[in-house]
Amino acid sequence: xxxxxxxxxxxxxxxxxxxxxxxxxxxxxxxTLIYSADSFKRIHLTIREVYFTGVLSLVIIxxxxxxxxxxxxxxxxxxxxxxxxxxxxGVLVALALxxxxxxxxxxxxxAGRAGTAITAEIGLMKATEQLSAMEMMAxxxxxxIIAPRFWAGMxxxxxxxxxxxxxxxLGGYFIAVLVIGVDEGAFWSQMQANVxxxxxxxxxxxxxxxFGFACTIIALFEGFDAPPTAEGVSRATTRTVVISSLxxxxxxxxxxxxxxx
Amino acid sequence: xxxxxxxxxxGILVALGIAAFFxxxxxxxxxxxxxxxxxxxxxxxxxxxxxxxPRAPIKGAGVVVGRVKSIVxxxxxxxxxxxLDIDKRYVFPKDTFANIYTSGLLGEQYIxxxxxxxxxxxxxxxxxxxxxxxxxxxxLISQFLYSKASEED
Numbered sequence: 001x002x003x004x005x006x007x008x009x010x011x012x013x014x015x016x017x018x019x020x021x022x023x024x025x026x027x028x029x030x031x032t033l034i035y036s037a038d039s040f041k042r043i044h045l046t047i048r049e050v051y052f053t054g055v056l057s058l059v060i061i062x063x064x065x066x067x068x069x070x071x072x073x074x075x076x077x078x079x080x081x082x083x084x085x086x087x088x089x090g091v092l093v094a095l096a097l098x099x100x101x102x103x104x105x106x107x108x109x110x111a112g113r114a115g116t117a118i119t120a121e122i123g124l125m126k127a128t129e130q131l132s133a134m135e136m137m138a139x140x141x142x143x144x145i146i147a148p149r150f151w152a153g154m155x156x157x158x159x160x161x162x163x164x165x166x167x168x169x170l171g172g173y174f175i176a177v178l179v180i181g182v183d184e185g186a187f188w189s190q191m192q193a194n195v196x197x198x199x200x201x202x203x204x205x206x207x208x209x210x211f212g213f214a215c216t217i218i219a220l221f222e223g224f225d226a227p228p229t230a231e232g233v234s235r236a237t238t239r240t241v242v243i244s245s246l247x248x249x250x251x252x253x254x255x256x257x258x259x260x261x
Numbered sequence: 262x263x264x265x266x267x268x269x270x271x272g273i274l275v276a277l278g279i280a281a282f283f284x285x286x287x288x289x290x291x292x293x294x295x296x297x298x299x300x301x302x303x304x305x306x307x308x309x310x311x312x313x314x315p316r317a318p319i320k321g322a323g324v325v326v327g328r329v330k331s332i333v334x335x336x337x338x339x340x341x342x343x344x345l346d347i348d349k350r351y352v353f354p355k356d357t358f359a360n361i362y363t364s365g366l367l368g369e370q371y372i373x374x375x376x377x378x379x380x381x382x383x384x385x386x387x388x389x390x391x392x393x394x395x396x397x398x399x400x401l402i403s404q405f406l407y408s409k410a411s412e413e414d
Contacts, residue, residue, distance in 0.1 A: 044264055051267045055274045094289050159278030166281035169289060188288065197290040205282075 025221040031142045032150045032220075038140070039147035046148040046155075053114035053149070054156030058163070060113055061106060065097075065164040068105060069171025072096055076172075077180055086176075087186035091194045093172030098195060098204045099260065102165035104252050107211035110157055111244035115219035118149055119240040122223025123233035146220055153219075157212025158205055165204065203259045210251055215244045300346040301385040302330060305359045310341045311370055311395025313361055318371045319345055326351045329372065345372065345389075354379035355387065361395040370395060 039045060076092040122145060125131050131141040169191075176182045195201065219240045226236035307313075310332060319327040327347035335342050347353070356377030363370050383389070 044267075047271050048264075048267055050271045050274065055270045058274060058277075098285065098289065156274070159274060159281075162278050162281040162285065166284050166289075169285075191289055192291050195290045197286055201285050201290045 021221075021225065024225060025217065028142075028146065028221050028224060029217055032147050032217075035140055035143035036147050036151065038143040039151070042148075045144070046151050049148045049152030050156050052117065053110075053152050054159060057110060057113045057156070057160060060109055061160050061164050062167050064105065064109060065102075065167035066171040066174075068101055069093060069097065069168035069173075070175045072101075072168070073172035073175030073180075077176060077182070086180075086182050087190055089172070089176045089182055090187035090191035093176070094169055094191045094195050095200065097165045097168040097172075098200050100252070100256070102168065103161045103204055103207040103211055104248060106161040106164045106208065107157065107215055107248040108245055110153075110160060110212070111215045111219070111241055111248065114153065114156075115215050115240045115244050116237050118153075118216070118219040119223040119226070119237045120233060122146075122149075122220065123226035123228075123236050126224070126226060127228040127230070127233060129228075146224065149220060150216055153216025154209070154212050157215065158208040161208030161211075162205065199260075203255075206259075207252065207255050210255060211248050214247045214251060218244045218247060299349040300327060301349055301383075303345050303347065303383050303385070303387045303389055305343045305345060305372075305389040305392050306335075306338070307341045307343060307361065307392050307394050309394040309397060310343065311361055311363075311397060313343070313370045313372070313395065317369060319347060319374060320371055321351060321353070321374045321376070326374065343372070347374075347383075352382040355381045355383055356391060357383060357389055358391045358393065359389045360393040363396070 072093045073089060076089050077086055080086045080088055080092065122131075125145065131145070134141045134144060173187065177184045177187050222236040222240045222243070226232045313329065313332065315329050315331055317329045318325045319329065327345055330344040330346045332341055332343050334340075345359070353374055354377045356379040358375040358377065360373045360375065361370055362373045377391070
Protein backbone atom coordinates (compact mmCIF):
# COMPACT_ATOMS: atom_id res chain seq x y z
CA UNK A 1 0.00 0.00 0.00
CA UNK A 2 2.80 2.35 0.92
CA UNK A 3 4.51 1.56 -2.36
CA UNK A 4 1.36 2.47 -4.26
CA UNK A 5 1.07 5.78 -2.45
CA UNK A 6 4.71 6.51 -3.16
CA UNK A 7 4.22 5.60 -6.82
CA UNK A 8 1.35 8.00 -7.36
CA UNK A 9 3.06 10.56 -5.18
CA UNK A 10 6.09 10.45 -7.43
CA UNK A 11 3.96 10.89 -10.54
CA UNK A 12 2.22 13.84 -8.96
CA UNK A 13 5.53 15.40 -7.96
CA UNK A 14 6.96 14.93 -11.47
CA UNK A 15 3.91 16.51 -13.10
CA UNK A 16 3.83 19.37 -10.62
CA UNK A 17 7.50 20.21 -10.95
CA UNK A 18 7.26 20.18 -14.76
CA UNK A 19 4.23 22.44 -14.66
CA UNK A 20 6.12 24.73 -12.30
CA UNK A 21 9.05 24.88 -14.69
CA UNK A 22 6.78 25.57 -17.65
CA UNK A 23 5.12 28.41 -15.77
CA UNK A 24 8.41 29.84 -14.50
CA UNK A 25 9.83 29.63 -18.02
CA UNK A 26 6.86 31.54 -19.41
CA UNK A 27 7.24 34.15 -16.68
CA UNK A 28 10.91 34.53 -17.54
CA UNK A 29 9.94 35.03 -21.20
CA UNK A 30 7.49 37.82 -20.39
CA UNK A 31 9.97 39.43 -17.99
CA THR A 32 12.48 39.35 -20.85
CA LEU A 33 10.03 41.13 -23.14
CA ILE A 34 9.30 43.74 -20.48
CA TYR A 35 12.99 44.42 -19.80
CA SER A 36 13.94 44.32 -23.50
CA ALA A 37 13.47 48.07 -23.88
CA ASP A 38 15.92 48.63 -21.02
CA SER A 39 18.48 46.30 -22.52
CA PHE A 40 18.20 47.92 -25.97
CA LYS A 41 19.48 51.14 -24.43
CA ARG A 42 22.79 49.32 -24.08
CA ILE A 43 22.66 47.68 -27.50
CA HIS A 44 26.35 46.72 -27.37
CA LEU A 45 25.44 44.05 -24.82
CA THR A 46 23.22 42.36 -27.38
CA ILE A 47 25.79 42.74 -30.15
CA ARG A 48 28.41 41.19 -27.87
CA GLU A 49 26.15 38.20 -27.36
CA VAL A 50 25.49 37.93 -31.10
CA TYR A 51 29.24 37.63 -31.39
CA PHE A 52 29.37 34.79 -28.86
CA THR A 53 26.32 32.86 -30.07
CA GLY A 54 26.44 33.66 -33.78
CA VAL A 55 29.95 34.44 -34.98
CA LEU A 56 31.64 31.79 -32.86
CA SER A 57 29.13 29.16 -34.10
CA LEU A 58 29.86 30.08 -37.70
CA VAL A 59 32.74 27.64 -38.20
CA ILE A 60 30.86 24.54 -36.96
CA ILE A 61 27.79 25.59 -38.95
CA UNK A 62 29.67 26.11 -42.23
CA UNK A 63 31.72 22.92 -41.94
CA UNK A 64 28.80 20.68 -41.01
CA UNK A 65 26.58 22.29 -43.66
CA UNK A 66 29.14 21.56 -46.35
CA UNK A 67 29.38 17.92 -45.27
CA UNK A 68 25.61 17.51 -44.99
CA UNK A 69 25.25 18.92 -48.50
CA UNK A 70 27.93 16.59 -49.84
CA UNK A 71 26.30 13.54 -48.24
CA UNK A 72 22.91 14.56 -49.66
CA UNK A 73 24.50 14.93 -53.08
CA UNK A 74 26.11 11.49 -52.94
CA UNK A 75 23.15 9.60 -51.50
CA UNK A 76 20.65 11.37 -53.72
CA UNK A 77 22.76 10.68 -56.79
CA UNK A 78 22.95 6.93 -56.10
CA UNK A 79 19.17 6.66 -55.84
CA UNK A 80 18.16 9.08 -58.59
CA UNK A 81 20.66 7.54 -60.98
CA UNK A 82 18.71 4.26 -60.86
CA UNK A 83 15.72 6.08 -62.31
CA UNK A 84 17.74 7.99 -64.85
CA UNK A 85 16.89 11.37 -63.34
CA UNK A 86 20.16 12.39 -61.78
CA UNK A 87 19.55 16.01 -62.86
CA UNK A 88 16.88 16.24 -60.16
CA UNK A 89 19.68 16.08 -57.58
CA GLY A 90 19.65 19.87 -57.31
CA VAL A 91 15.97 19.88 -56.35
CA LEU A 92 16.49 17.13 -53.80
CA VAL A 93 19.44 18.83 -52.11
CA ALA A 94 17.83 22.28 -52.12
CA LEU A 95 14.41 21.20 -50.85
CA ALA A 96 15.85 18.93 -48.16
CA LEU A 97 18.12 21.70 -46.90
CA UNK A 98 15.78 24.67 -47.18
CA UNK A 99 12.74 22.93 -45.75
CA UNK A 100 14.15 20.62 -43.10
CA UNK A 101 17.84 20.09 -42.59
CA UNK A 102 18.86 23.74 -42.64
CA UNK A 103 16.67 24.87 -39.74
CA UNK A 104 16.72 21.58 -37.80
CA UNK A 105 20.43 20.72 -37.91
CA UNK A 106 21.34 24.35 -37.28
CA UNK A 107 19.05 24.39 -34.25
CA UNK A 108 20.56 21.16 -32.90
CA UNK A 109 24.09 22.48 -33.38
CA UNK A 110 23.03 25.83 -31.97
CA ALA A 111 21.65 24.15 -28.84
CA GLY A 112 24.90 22.23 -28.42
CA ARG A 113 27.28 25.06 -29.22
CA ALA A 114 25.54 28.23 -27.97
CA GLY A 115 22.74 26.97 -25.71
CA THR A 116 25.05 25.07 -23.39
CA ALA A 117 27.37 28.07 -23.16
CA ILE A 118 24.46 30.31 -22.18
CA THR A 119 23.21 27.87 -19.54
CA ALA A 120 26.63 27.27 -18.04
CA GLU A 121 27.44 30.97 -17.98
CA ILE A 122 24.22 32.03 -16.30
CA GLY A 123 24.28 29.05 -13.94
CA LEU A 124 27.81 29.91 -12.87
CA MET A 125 26.87 33.57 -12.44
CA LYS A 126 24.11 32.41 -10.15
CA ALA A 127 26.38 30.02 -8.26
CA THR A 128 28.94 32.76 -7.66
CA GLU A 129 26.14 35.13 -6.62
CA GLN A 130 26.81 37.62 -9.40
CA LEU A 131 23.09 37.80 -10.15
CA SER A 132 22.30 38.58 -6.50
CA ALA A 133 25.03 41.21 -6.51
CA MET A 134 23.40 42.88 -9.50
CA GLU A 135 20.06 42.94 -7.75
CA MET A 136 21.75 44.53 -4.74
CA MET A 137 22.97 47.30 -7.03
CA ALA A 138 19.42 47.73 -8.38
CA UNK A 139 20.50 46.37 -11.77
CA UNK A 140 17.95 43.92 -13.07
CA UNK A 141 19.68 40.65 -14.08
CA UNK A 142 16.92 40.10 -16.63
CA UNK A 143 17.67 43.38 -18.39
CA UNK A 144 21.44 43.05 -18.09
CA ILE A 145 21.99 39.29 -18.62
CA ILE A 146 18.88 37.54 -19.94
CA ALA A 147 17.38 39.94 -22.49
CA PRO A 148 20.59 40.56 -24.50
CA ARG A 149 21.18 36.81 -24.76
CA PHE A 150 17.57 36.20 -25.75
CA TRP A 151 17.63 38.70 -28.60
CA ALA A 152 21.09 37.57 -29.67
CA GLY A 153 19.76 34.03 -30.04
CA MET A 154 16.70 35.22 -31.91
CA UNK A 155 18.91 37.20 -34.31
CA UNK A 156 21.72 34.73 -34.89
CA UNK A 157 19.70 31.52 -35.28
CA UNK A 158 17.86 32.51 -38.54
CA UNK A 159 21.10 33.96 -39.95
CA UNK A 160 22.96 30.74 -39.17
CA UNK A 161 20.18 28.60 -40.64
CA UNK A 162 20.19 30.62 -43.87
CA UNK A 163 23.97 30.30 -44.15
CA UNK A 164 23.64 26.57 -43.42
CA UNK A 165 21.14 26.06 -46.26
CA UNK A 166 23.23 28.00 -48.75
CA UNK A 167 26.53 26.35 -47.83
CA UNK A 168 24.81 22.94 -47.89
CA UNK A 169 23.57 23.58 -51.41
CA LEU A 170 27.10 24.56 -52.41
CA GLY A 171 28.30 21.27 -50.89
CA GLY A 172 25.74 19.37 -52.95
CA TYR A 173 26.83 21.36 -56.01
CA PHE A 174 30.46 20.48 -55.31
CA ILE A 175 29.75 16.74 -55.22
CA ALA A 176 27.06 16.51 -57.90
CA VAL A 177 28.45 18.87 -60.52
CA LEU A 178 32.19 19.12 -59.91
CA VAL A 179 32.92 15.57 -58.71
CA ILE A 180 30.25 13.35 -60.29
CA GLY A 181 29.61 15.48 -63.35
CA VAL A 182 25.87 16.15 -63.36
CA ASP A 183 25.02 18.87 -65.88
CA GLU A 184 25.39 22.25 -64.19
CA GLY A 185 22.59 23.99 -66.08
CA ALA A 186 20.08 21.27 -65.24
CA PHE A 187 21.22 21.27 -61.62
CA TRP A 188 20.37 24.95 -61.11
CA SER A 189 17.40 25.28 -63.44
CA GLN A 190 15.54 22.28 -62.00
CA MET A 191 16.22 23.71 -58.57
CA GLN A 192 14.80 27.10 -59.54
CA ALA A 193 11.76 25.53 -61.15
CA ASN A 194 10.84 23.50 -58.08
CA VAL A 195 11.88 25.59 -55.07
CA UNK A 196 9.24 28.16 -54.32
CA UNK A 197 10.28 31.35 -52.58
CA UNK A 198 7.20 31.91 -50.41
CA UNK A 199 6.40 28.25 -49.78
CA UNK A 200 9.84 26.79 -49.21
CA UNK A 201 12.39 29.47 -48.40
CA UNK A 202 10.17 31.70 -46.26
CA UNK A 203 8.68 28.71 -44.43
CA UNK A 204 12.19 27.46 -43.70
CA UNK A 205 13.06 30.89 -42.34
CA UNK A 206 9.95 30.85 -40.12
CA UNK A 207 11.03 27.48 -38.79
CA UNK A 208 14.47 28.78 -37.94
CA UNK A 209 12.97 31.73 -36.02
CA UNK A 210 10.75 29.39 -33.99
CA PHE A 211 13.66 27.04 -33.26
CA GLY A 212 15.85 29.97 -32.31
CA PHE A 213 13.22 31.12 -29.85
CA ALA A 214 12.82 27.64 -28.35
CA CYS A 215 16.54 26.92 -28.00
CA THR A 216 17.37 30.32 -26.54
CA ILE A 217 14.56 30.51 -24.02
CA ILE A 218 15.21 26.93 -22.87
CA ALA A 219 18.93 27.63 -22.42
CA LEU A 220 18.23 30.86 -20.55
CA PHE A 221 15.65 29.32 -18.26
CA GLU A 222 17.77 26.28 -17.45
CA GLY A 223 20.66 28.56 -16.49
CA PHE A 224 18.43 30.89 -14.50
CA ASP A 225 16.74 27.99 -12.72
CA ALA A 226 19.88 25.92 -12.06
CA PRO A 227 20.68 25.00 -8.45
CA PRO A 228 23.69 27.15 -7.53
CA THR A 229 26.10 24.24 -7.19
CA ALA A 230 28.65 22.65 -9.50
CA GLU A 231 26.42 19.61 -9.92
CA GLY A 232 23.34 21.73 -10.49
CA VAL A 233 25.01 23.73 -13.28
CA SER A 234 26.30 20.60 -14.99
CA ARG A 235 22.84 19.01 -14.84
CA ALA A 236 21.21 22.16 -16.16
CA THR A 237 23.63 22.19 -19.11
CA THR A 238 22.78 18.60 -19.95
CA ARG A 239 19.07 19.34 -19.69
CA THR A 240 19.45 22.29 -22.06
CA VAL A 241 20.75 20.03 -24.81
CA VAL A 242 18.19 17.28 -24.19
CA ILE A 243 15.14 19.53 -23.91
CA SER A 244 16.21 21.82 -26.78
CA SER A 245 16.78 18.89 -29.12
CA LEU A 246 13.45 17.29 -28.28
CA UNK A 247 11.66 20.63 -28.54
CA UNK A 248 13.22 21.34 -31.93
CA UNK A 249 12.28 17.94 -33.34
CA UNK A 250 8.76 18.09 -31.92
CA UNK A 251 8.19 21.65 -33.12
CA UNK A 252 9.57 20.67 -36.51
CA UNK A 253 6.93 18.00 -36.89
CA UNK A 254 4.15 20.40 -35.91
CA UNK A 255 5.40 23.19 -38.18
CA UNK A 256 5.93 20.82 -41.10
CA UNK A 257 2.43 19.43 -40.84
CA UNK A 258 1.10 23.01 -40.87
CA UNK A 259 3.27 24.31 -43.68
CA UNK A 260 3.70 21.66 -46.33
CA UNK A 261 0.33 20.04 -46.86
CA UNK B 262 37.75 41.71 -26.76
CA UNK B 263 37.27 45.31 -27.68
CA UNK B 264 33.96 46.61 -28.90
CA UNK B 265 35.03 47.65 -32.41
CA UNK B 266 36.35 44.20 -33.24
CA UNK B 267 33.14 42.54 -32.04
CA UNK B 268 31.10 44.96 -34.13
CA UNK B 269 33.09 44.08 -37.23
CA UNK B 270 32.62 40.36 -36.72
CA UNK B 271 28.90 40.71 -36.05
CA GLY B 272 28.70 42.89 -39.16
CA ILE B 273 30.39 40.13 -41.16
CA LEU B 274 27.91 37.58 -39.78
CA VAL B 275 24.89 39.71 -40.68
CA ALA B 276 26.32 40.47 -44.14
CA LEU B 277 26.88 36.75 -44.73
CA GLY B 278 23.33 36.03 -43.61
CA ILE B 279 21.87 38.61 -45.96
CA ALA B 280 24.04 37.38 -48.82
CA ALA B 281 22.97 33.78 -48.18
CA PHE B 282 19.30 34.75 -48.08
CA PHE B 283 19.68 36.76 -51.26
CA UNK B 284 21.38 33.83 -52.95
CA UNK B 285 18.65 31.46 -51.77
CA UNK B 286 15.96 33.77 -53.09
CA UNK B 287 17.48 34.39 -56.51
CA UNK B 288 19.71 31.44 -57.32
CA UNK B 289 17.82 28.61 -55.58
CA UNK B 290 14.25 29.86 -55.44
CA UNK B 291 12.00 31.10 -58.18
CA UNK B 292 11.85 34.73 -57.13
CA UNK B 293 13.54 35.93 -60.32
CA UNK B 294 11.86 33.62 -62.81
CA UNK B 295 8.48 34.30 -61.26
CA UNK B 296 8.01 37.63 -63.00
CA UNK B 297 4.27 37.33 -63.63
CA UNK B 298 2.92 40.49 -62.04
CA UNK B 299 -0.18 42.00 -63.63
CA UNK B 300 -2.63 39.36 -64.70
CA UNK B 301 -6.11 38.96 -66.08
CA UNK B 302 -8.33 36.07 -65.07
CA UNK B 303 -10.25 33.82 -67.41
CA UNK B 304 -12.34 30.75 -66.65
CA UNK B 305 -12.35 27.30 -68.17
CA UNK B 306 -14.61 24.31 -67.57
CA UNK B 307 -13.19 20.81 -67.49
CA UNK B 308 -14.97 17.48 -67.12
CA UNK B 309 -11.88 16.09 -65.47
CA UNK B 310 -8.83 17.98 -64.28
CA UNK B 311 -6.75 14.92 -63.37
CA UNK B 312 -4.05 16.01 -60.96
CA UNK B 313 -4.06 19.72 -61.78
CA UNK B 314 -3.36 21.89 -58.74
CA PRO B 315 -3.62 25.58 -57.92
CA ARG B 316 -0.42 27.46 -58.91
CA ALA B 317 0.25 24.94 -61.68
CA PRO B 318 1.84 26.65 -64.69
CA ILE B 319 -0.09 27.76 -67.76
CA LYS B 320 2.00 27.46 -70.87
CA GLY B 321 1.68 28.84 -74.36
CA ALA B 322 4.02 27.04 -76.76
CA GLY B 323 5.90 25.80 -73.71
CA VAL B 324 6.50 29.28 -72.26
CA VAL B 325 5.01 29.92 -68.83
CA VAL B 326 2.41 32.67 -69.36
CA GLY B 327 0.44 32.35 -66.14
CA ARG B 328 -0.63 30.24 -63.19
CA VAL B 329 -3.77 28.41 -62.15
CA LYS B 330 -5.49 30.58 -59.56
CA SER B 331 -8.16 28.28 -58.19
CA ILE B 332 -10.06 25.11 -58.94
CA VAL B 333 -13.61 24.61 -57.71
CA UNK B 334 -16.26 21.97 -58.36
CA UNK B 335 -19.55 23.13 -59.83
CA UNK B 336 -22.38 21.20 -58.21
CA UNK B 337 -24.93 22.19 -60.86
CA UNK B 338 -23.15 21.05 -63.97
CA UNK B 339 -20.79 18.59 -62.21
CA UNK B 340 -17.64 19.89 -63.81
CA UNK B 341 -14.58 21.69 -62.55
CA UNK B 342 -14.24 25.45 -62.94
CA UNK B 343 -10.62 26.49 -63.23
CA UNK B 344 -9.57 30.12 -62.88
CA LEU B 345 -6.53 30.98 -64.98
CA ASP B 346 -4.30 33.95 -64.16
CA ILE B 347 -2.61 35.01 -67.39
CA ASP B 348 0.09 37.67 -67.65
CA LYS B 349 -1.23 40.92 -69.16
CA ARG B 350 1.62 40.95 -71.67
CA TYR B 351 0.20 37.88 -73.40
CA VAL B 352 -3.10 37.99 -75.26
CA PHE B 353 -4.96 35.01 -76.65
CA PRO B 354 -7.87 34.83 -79.13
CA LYS B 355 -11.38 34.06 -77.87
CA ASP B 356 -11.35 30.57 -79.39
CA THR B 357 -8.16 29.46 -77.66
CA PHE B 358 -7.94 25.80 -76.72
CA ALA B 359 -7.11 24.96 -73.10
CA ASN B 360 -5.69 21.48 -72.68
CA ILE B 361 -4.46 19.74 -69.56
CA TYR B 362 -1.11 18.13 -70.25
CA THR B 363 1.43 16.25 -68.17
CA SER B 364 5.06 17.25 -68.34
CA GLY B 365 7.01 14.08 -68.88
CA LEU B 366 5.64 10.67 -68.04
CA LEU B 367 5.20 11.22 -64.32
CA GLY B 368 5.62 14.98 -64.05
CA GLU B 369 3.27 17.67 -62.82
CA GLN B 370 0.22 18.68 -64.83
CA TYR B 371 -0.13 22.03 -66.50
CA ILE B 372 -2.54 23.83 -68.81
CA UNK B 373 -1.38 24.31 -72.36
CA UNK B 374 -3.02 27.12 -74.35
CA UNK B 375 -3.24 26.80 -78.12
CA UNK B 376 -4.31 29.96 -79.90
CA UNK B 377 -7.25 29.83 -82.30
CA UNK B 378 -8.07 32.19 -85.15
CA UNK B 379 -10.59 34.58 -83.62
CA UNK B 380 -9.93 38.29 -84.10
CA UNK B 381 -11.14 39.24 -80.62
CA UNK B 382 -8.93 38.49 -77.64
CA UNK B 383 -9.79 37.02 -74.27
CA UNK B 384 -10.43 39.64 -71.62
CA UNK B 385 -10.90 39.56 -67.85
CA UNK B 386 -13.70 37.19 -66.83
CA UNK B 387 -14.07 35.42 -70.20
CA UNK B 388 -14.79 31.74 -70.50
CA UNK B 389 -12.60 29.46 -72.58
CA UNK B 390 -15.10 27.18 -74.34
CA UNK B 391 -12.73 24.77 -76.03
CA UNK B 392 -11.16 22.59 -73.42
CA UNK B 393 -9.66 19.15 -73.34
CA UNK B 394 -9.59 17.13 -70.15
CA UNK B 395 -6.65 15.47 -68.53
CA UNK B 396 -5.91 12.04 -69.85
CA UNK B 397 -6.87 9.42 -67.30
CA UNK B 398 -4.69 6.39 -67.78
CA UNK B 399 -7.32 3.88 -66.58
CA UNK B 400 -9.86 5.15 -69.10
CA LEU B 401 -7.33 4.94 -71.88
CA ILE B 402 -6.39 1.38 -71.00
CA SER B 403 -10.00 0.22 -70.66
CA GLN B 404 -10.90 1.81 -74.02
CA PHE B 405 -7.99 0.02 -75.59
CA LEU B 406 -9.01 -3.31 -74.06
CA TYR B 407 -12.67 -2.93 -75.12
CA SER B 408 -11.70 -2.10 -78.67
CA LYS B 409 -9.38 -5.12 -78.75
CA ALA B 410 -12.16 -7.33 -77.42
CA SER B 411 -14.67 -6.11 -79.99
CA GLU B 412 -12.18 -6.70 -82.80
CA GLU B 413 -11.86 -10.34 -81.84
CA ASP B 414 -15.62 -10.95 -81.95
